[in-house]
Amino acid sequence: MIEHIVLFKFEEQTTEAQQQEAIKRLTSLKEEIPGIIDIHAGLNFSDRNKGYEVGLTVRFEDKEALEQYGPHEKHQEVVAYLKEIGLSDILVVDFEM
Known part of the structure; x- marks a missing residue:
């Protein structure tokens, strides 16, 4: 199993409502992308x-599921939304359990 951890930093103009929408879109990926066991x-x-x-x-x-996740169309749609609302930085940690 692989654990993928991401921290997101946004511009000052990004609202909490936009961040909540981002969270909703991110967690919905479990239903859209194969290989996801759990997402929070x-x-x-x-x-x-x-x-x-x-x-x-x-x-x-x-690891194969993680590799397929990044370029997946649904994931890229969420990434586009994150950038649209003011994503300024991310920090990623991946490890095998």
Whole structure:
């Protein structure tokens, strides 16, 4: 199994409503992309966030499923939305369990 963790940082003009919509779109990918075992996302409330406002964890069956996730059309649609609302940086960690 593969654990995929992503932290998202947005521009100041990005609203909480837009971030909530991003979370909704991200979590809906479980129904759209094969190989996803579980997916969770939410607003970061930690005071140690270094500006990263949304967190995402995705559990995949294997590395092949992770590799197919990135270029998948539905994932790219969500990435386009994130950029549209002001995505400024991401931090990604992937590891095998």
